[in-house]
Amino acid sequence: MSANVELDHVTIRFADFTAVDDAHLRIEEGEFFSFLGPSGCGKTTILRTISGFLEPTEGSVRIGGRDMAGVGPNKRPTALIFQNLALFPLMSVADNIAFGLEVRGASRADRRRRADELLSLIALPNHGDKMVSALSGGQKQRVAIARALAVEPEVLLLDEPLSALDLRLRQHMRTELRTIQRRVGITFIYITHDQGEALTMSDRVAVMSNGVIQQVGSGPEVYNNPATAFVASFVGENNAFFGKVARAENGHAMLETSFGPLRGRNPKGLKPGEEAILFVRPEGLLLGAGNDANQFESEILANELEGSMVHVRLAGATPKAITVSLTNDGSAVAARPGARLKASFDPDRATILPKGPLADE
Amino acid sequence: MSETLLVLPALLLAGFGLAILLRRPAGAVGGPGFVERNGAVIAAYLVVAVGFWVLLMIVLPQLYMVDFSFRNNLPLPKQGGPEDVHTLKNYRYLLFGPEGSDQAFNWLHLKVFAKTIVASVLVTFFDFCLCYPIAYYIAQVARGGSSRLLFVCLLIPFWVNEILRAFAFRIIFGTSGVLNTVLIGMGILPPDAPIDFLRADVALYAGLSYAYVLMMVFPLYNAIESLDHNQIEAARDLGSPWWRIHWRVVMPHAKPGIASGCVMVFMLAAGALATPQILGGPSSLWFTQVIYDQFFQGANWPRGSAYAFVLLVSSIIFVMSAMRLFKVNLGDIAR
Known part of the structure; x- marks a missing residue:
């Protein structure tokens, strides 16, 4: 059984602080949905509201069409996986997994059978009698998932459960989580500040900042067509050129920047004279003059080799360097720090957005 | 006396034995030793102070008392004389009463003893029921300021002297006391038939429970807070x-804290003297009162020592078996 989750103009305030401001969206049945944002953006607050530990100040939460107002976390069809997992250290692995069933009055034999089923689902058969402390980080992770799945929730809520793992294990668990989600087919709502996690696992992502949902969309949508300056700077690497719109026509605009005029797409229909930021991805920039006027000149600060990619850092208008990412095919080797060179980009790969706050580096 | 003095070298030997047992195995990897870590002056101070405290203030007097409990009650001139030999008669007295008595056992004292243990268990249980919600609330529910306020509210009554507190309970629970006046005023009790809470031992249980609330709250709080x-x-x-x-x-999770709180309250309740003296009903007697009477009314120190020793040992046995039953280690409690 799976259920959709609707946030109907949900606002959550603590005293005079607004943690979530008018969140309004619908998460479909069986969807893998992520809330992505820096810490303190309100994403955990949203998750705690869906699970029932918090009540919205305004608006309502509906799960499977049913209004959840006044329904406690122990009565909701959701299960939450905590950031620190919160496994019960004094119980065995099997008792941990079967805790939700014990609460529901299942017999000892039923609990054991179900625990064994779930242990094989998470590829940890015969680990039932171990104590939690005897497991590795990744194994604990999977036990936490099994414990939540044991109560057959319609929606599984995950609060940055991978953040305590090391990089390699984290990448492995991403694939694993996605596989488990496909197998059980229920709605997963995932909270993370790691855009890599959000983009690789999710069907759709909601990018949040300061309690406001900035954009909801699939990974490619959010990455390629960011809706706000915050999204553009938070999701993936991006180079920002500040300026004023000089001309606008045919969905494109020309921005007057400190590097001269630069052109890009104008999805928000900005008018001449408006303050704006042009964003172009490091992989959208090329070294050397292009075949049109969309180019600028700067000084090379550094030349960093990262395996298959080479990152060339150029002096920007702000202390933050402009990054050009090139495939390591030998062409970038000539770029020596201290030299000046031209860089260019295709206007269709650049996005001009209204001026707004950027993500902190 | 001479045997007691012999104990001293034995204790010293035991101390050396312990030191050898606890010594770091040669060549073991580890930080600097006790003396290197603290410096010679502080290390010497710690050893002397702790040794003085443990040996002179606790171990020796207790051993002296144990020795005393096996002796005849003799007037001063006869001490050290031919009659001053070890005997079991003080313990026999607790079990069987005076020689030539018409009863098989010394029911009076044995009943008081049993009642003291049972009542202390009840007080412990009642304190646990009272303090667990409070400790849980302060540790997990209350935030910052309000938990501090609650602690202060718990602490301040204990600035008042124990005896004064017990008398306050007399005022509350007496036949013409606050509680009866309120109950009669509300029409729950008829004006001519107040409840004698003192005779019914309600005041005693309430007073003892109240006296050891903190001993229960703090270990529970520490355990639940973590x-x-x-x-x-x-x-x-x-x-x-x-x-x-x-x-x-x-x-x-809180089991060690629960055990530690219960042990403390039980031991203190079983050993309480002032509160039962003041709040006990006319017919009720606490075992400590019996001990007190042996010392100061009967002037029979050996018998008083024997009674006190029995109370100590049986309390320890009782606590140890309860801990075994609930699978708690002594080490857990000390955490």
């Missing part, structure tokens, strides 16, 4: 009702 709040939320999220969260998550 529980990750997410565990409580996780249990709740998995559908657990509140009582099962406490039974399966909070109490197992």
Whole structure:
């Protein structure tokens, strides 16, 4: 059984602080949905509201069409996986997994059978009698998932459960989580500040900042067509050129920047004279003059080799360097720090957005 | 006396034995030793101070008392004389009463003894029921300022002297006391038939429980406070009702604290003297009062020592068996 989750103009305030401001969206049945944002953006607050530990100040939460107002976390069809997992250290692995069933009055034999089923689902058969402390980080992770799945929730809520793992294990668990989600087919709502996690696992992502949902969309949508300056700077690497719109026509605009005029797409229909930021991805920039006027000149600060990619850092208008990412095919080797060179980009790969706050580096 | 003095070298030997046992194995990897870490002056101070405290203030007087309990009650001139030999008669007295008595056992004292143990268990249980919710609230529910305020509210009454507090309870529970006046005023009791809370031992249990509230609250608080709040939320999220969260998550975690609080309250209640003296009903007697009477009314120090020693040993045995029953280690309690 799976259920959709609707946030109907949900606002959550603590005293005079607004943690979530008018969140309004619908998460479909069986969807893998992520809330992505820096810490303190309100994403955990949203998750705690869906699970029932918090009540919205305004608006309502509906799960499977049913209004959840006044329904406690122990009565909701959701299960939450905590950031620190919160496994019960004094119980065995099997008792941990079967805790939700014990609460529901299942017999000892039923609990054991179900625990064994779930242990094989998470590829940890015969680990039932171990104590939690005897497991590795990744194994604990999977036990936490099994414990939540044991109560057959319609929606599984995950609060940055991978953040305590090391990089390699984290990448492995991403694939694993996605596989488990496909197998059980229920709605997963995932909270993370790691855009890599959000983009690789999710069907759709909601990018949040300061309690406001900035954009909801699939990974490619959010990455390629960011809706706000915050999204553009938070999701993936991006180079920002500040300026004023000089001309606008045919969905494109020309921005007057400190590097001269630069052109890009104008999805928000900005008018001449408006303050704006042009964003172009490091992989959208090329070294050397292009075949049109969309180019600028700067000084090379550094030349960093990262395996298959080479990152060339150029002096920007702000202390933050402009990054050009090139495939390591030998062409970038000539770029020596201290030299000046031209860089260019295709206007269709650049996005001009209204001026707004950027993500902190 | 001479035997007691012989104990001293024995203790010293035991101390050296312990030192050898606890010594770091040669060549073991580890930090600097006790003396290197603290410096010679502080290390010497610690050893002397702790040794003085443990040996002179605790071990020796207790051993002296044990020795005393096996002796005849002799007037001063006869001490050290031919009659001054070791005997079991003080212990026999507690069990069988005076020689030539018409009763098989010394029921009077044995009943008081049993009642003291049972009543102390009741006081411990009552304190636990009272303090667990308070400790849980302060440790897991209350935030910052309000938990500090609650602690202060718990602490301030204990600035008042124990005896004064006991008398305050007399004023509350007496036949013409506050509680009866209120109950009669509200029409719950007829004006001519107040309840004698003192005779019914209600005042005694209330007073003893109140006296050791802090001994229960602090260990419970410490244990519950260290529980990750997410565990409580996780249990709740998995559908657990509140009582099962406490039974399966909070109490197992807090078990060492529960044990430590219960041991302290039980030991103190069983050894209480002033509160039972003041709040006990006319017919009720605490075993400590019996001991007190042996010392100061009967002037029979050997018998008083024997009684005190029996109380100490049986309390320890009782506590140890309770801990074994609930699978708690002594080491856990000290945490």
